[in-house]
Amino acid sequence: MMTPVLAPFESSVRVDRPAVHRSHRAPAAERGRLRDLVALLGLGDEALQTIDPSISVALWHVYQGGGLLLEGELATTLYVVRTGSLKSMKTLEDGYEQVLSLALPGELLGSEALHEGHQPATVVALQDTTVHALPLCELRQLCLQCPVLDRALQRALSRQLVRAAEVTAMNAAVSSDVRLARFLLWLSARMADIGQSSHRILLRLGRRDIASLLCVAHETVSRGFTTLAEAGYLAIDRKEVEILDMARLRQFSRCTRGGPQESAHGTRGVEVARCVAATAWDASLETALTTD
Amino acid sequence: MMTPVLAPFESSVRVDRPAVHRSHRAPAAERGRLRDLVALLGLGDEALQTIDPSISVALWHVYQGGGLLLEGELATTLYVVRTGSLKSMKTLEDGYEQVLSLALPGELLGSEALHEGHQPATVVALQDTTVHALPLCELRQLCLQCPVLDRALQRALSRQLVRAAEVTAMNAAVSSDVRLARFLLWLSARMADIGQSSHRILLRLGRRDIASLLCVAHETVSRGFTTLAEAGYLAIDRKEVEILDMARLRQFSRCTRGGPQESAHGTRGVEVARCVAATAWDASLETALTTD
DNA sequence: CGGTCTCTTGAGACGGGTCAAATGCGGTGG
């Protein structure tokens, strides 16, 4: 932690040719690191027994705004997020930054590079973050030694696929306000998954990044927050969101084009009533869906 | 092939509760089936040696409009597309059908269910299609026996992730015409990958499905085709597309909001000229990019 | 304390959604 962080690229970075912007390796070398990794992959201590303890699993620190992966880079390592959060994004030919996903603890990074051998996306930390680094060659050994871990890896890959599908579903053709509501519910569920509050959320993504993820202009996101807040679904202060009425927010998020359209405008609750008949049913599902 | 196909659901199906619409198992039982599967995963015959030949890999036929996976279904099997094509889609709470991806030969289906254990999406054949079916329990044995295959599976999973990211990038915030152009280029590249013409393409997806994939109204897709055709980029007849000017189509596809906007309207080539200065450079990259 | 950033809010224009109707193809049954 003495070593200064290598120039993390600015938050709204335009990734240029070279420069392996990379945060330094942290000195930390705890004993339970492997155990920690194994737990993140959803396995118990018993899996630990079958693993060669000489395997080196480095712990990396990536500071806010720092890059972990750079588009085009050769794939040498797979990462598992331990703490913090990161965004992955693709810089399109025209220079537009398309945010692809949000990585929270327990998730895999760099797995898209197994195919083709180079990173298809850039990954940047949204806050100070730690990741376990598994060199691919060691990973192969691990998979051979420990079939349980091999399967855990498959499951983790599968989860990434599910996440990607969720993002696509979020962007299903609907109004921007509904998209934003879906985003918040999605985030809320994921926070719950990692044991954090699903009601009070600190947005790590800026408006611009959220906008990119939802494929809208950033002003639209801003207005959307205002609208949802005025409707009483949530309170927002800068990057802090508090979901005040989960059930109604979820109700609102169901609207699609073609279906009964809901507007969050106007006196709260009035026009929402139209399709809220299902709210009781809704509430019964809520616990199942949110893991509150 | 004597057995009649179990009621395939109609092409524009709304998946309701029950009914395991499932096409029947085909009688075919060729010798080289395993070899075929292994080849689809990008492995050579040498991998075949390490595999227990008693492993049962069934070949399934799914007829046009027939379902292979049903949302919510328990995960028991992984499929590898052998011939044909399928779409995977999610039925959102409001009944809207969101198309998530297009599966072509060599791709994995059902892999999203490794996590959570049940299918998160429905998969329907767009034409008569054959898939290799690997029961999960046997798959595990295979992975143990044959590390090469295990890694091939990881790569295949990784590829699915890349595909998902591509879809997201396609939908990056741009005009609907540009989105359509990107879709066509994407499809063109994938057709090339599987050894088919990248210039003449038979669309297996209907306008409605394309619209869903691109998150626009189906009328907009229709108009988009007309626009691109009038601009001279392509010719379209019903479901047959012929890309007439790949370079200019690609050029057009680069436009994003914020960047220099291009309109395909009006006399072809006029307004395109503005940012076509790079066309020479473009052409040099083309071969690298398209695998024509 | 200024510079630079993000975020918010407003005003106006335009793209694309919605509704509607015409066309054409494919499949079905007489």
Add this chain to the structure above:
DNA sequence: CCACCGCATTTGACCCGTCTCAAGAGACCG
């Protein structure tokens, strides 16, 4: 073989939602 029906596709007209441009208020940083 033909008439009929349903569905996909196309095209037009209209209007709302969202993008764009612009300005101003806060934050954060040096």
